[in-house]
Amino acid sequence: MQTVSLEQELVSRGLRMTHQRRLLIQIIQGAESHLDAVALWERARGQDPTLNKVTVYRTLAMLKKYGLVDELDLMHLKGGKHYYEARASRDHVHLACLKCGRIQEFESSLFEKLKGQIERQRRFNIKVVRVEAGGYCENCRDR
Amino acid sequence: MQTVSLEQELVSRGLRMTHQRRLLIQIIQGAESHLDAVALWERARGQDPTLNKVTVYRTLAMLKKYGLVDELDLMHLKGGKHYYEARASRDHVHLACLKCGRIQEFESSLFEKLKGQIERQRRFNIKVVRVEAGGYCENCRDR
DNA sequence: GTACTTGCAAAGATTTTGCTTCCAA
DNA sequence: TTGGAAGCAAAATCTTTGCAAGTAC
Numbered sequence: 001m002q003t004v005s006l007e008q009e010l011v012s013r014g015l016r017m018t019h020q021r022r023l024l025i026q027i028i029q030g031a032e033s034h035l036d037a038v039a040l041w042e043r044a045r046g047q048d049p050t051l052n053k054v055t056v057y058r059t060l061a062m063l064k065k066y067g068l069v070d071e072l073d074l075m076h077l078k079g080g081k082h083y084y085e086a087r088a089s090r091d092h093v094h095l096a097c098l099k100c101g102r103i104q105e106f107e108s109s110l111f112e113k114l115k116g117q118i119e120r121q122r123r124f125n126i127k128v129v130r131v132e133a134g135g136y137c138e139n140c141r142d143r
Numbered sequence: 144m145q146t147v148s149l150e151q152e153l154v155s156r157g158l159r160m161t162h163q164r165r166l167l168i169q170i171i172q173g174a175e176s177h178l179d180a181v182a183l184w185e186r187a188r189g190q191d192p193t194l195n196k197v198t199v200y201r202t203l204a205m206l207k208k209y210g211l212v213d214e215l216d217l218m219h220l221k222g223g224k225h226y227y228e229a230r231a232s233r234d235h236v237h238l239a240c241l242k243c244g245r246i247q248e249f250e251s252s253l254f255e256k257l258k259g260q261i262e263r264q265r266r267f268n269i270k271v272v273r274v275e276a277g278g279y280c281e282n283c284r285d286r
Numbered sequence: 287g288t289a290c291t292t293g294c295a296a297a298g299a300t301t302t303t304g305c306t307t308c309c310a311a
Numbered sequence: 312t313t314g315g316a317a318g319c320a321a322a323a324t325c326t327t328t329g330c331a332a333g334t335a336c
Binding site: 071073075076080082093095097098104106108110111113114115117118121122123124125126127128129130131132133134135136137138141 | 238240258260265269274275276281
Binding site: 057079 | 299301303310311
């Protein structure tokens, strides 16, 4: 998903592309890790010191509402905050190491099959799915 | 999992069985739905009006630490609270309807296979796993 | 008796709301 | 121009912490 298309996505839904939204979207899409609202705000302030934290929350709520970002908890490793990532073309599992805190992502066709099974067997129309596992990663498991 | 065994579980780990803990455990195990800390507290107060909310948070943290309850978010349908359920013998998916708010549970061997795949392919030792899906349930999907 | 738990009060962390001003279309 | 969006301040929600008093073992 490109920056342009996400912007167009918003515009096509009748939303205004303010420079604040453009900046926040760029940061989310360019982030190498999962950001929570405050982390996102701090990065955004580097570019635009007047950008308010409330705008971050409102923008995230809007992106979530339109399904453009996914909201994660990452097993509450660091309290109750929520983390955000640009919605990927393919869903993936998040693995959170309880020891070192590393977050890995894992894609699997089994995950896709599981979703299909739920949709068919329960006639449940899935809009968002989240799989998070807590445990010990390769580096930490034997220590 | 019986009340007794959960109590024994705690005792065997050197924890004290206070009447507050006993009451909270009974409520969690007997609950027909997923309770958040405050809902649990309200039920507990019916039995013991002096039981403090802080004790609920501390007890939940302790049960979570020892892997005796699972903590859920249920797709944040109603804000950022956390919900708790006695750990089941078999993991299950939670399906949250975005329209009516109903929570369904779904067990699947595919889920078990997915866990196995993660453990093998990533050499990741899973301790807790959570699958939550948001979408439209059978009753709401066509409306 | 002693260490672990609880209750109480207060603080901390995260997110939301009301309202005025601003600006994208 | 005009309705949607941002900024600011304040509040609401959820959870944690410090410490004195209580209690399970």
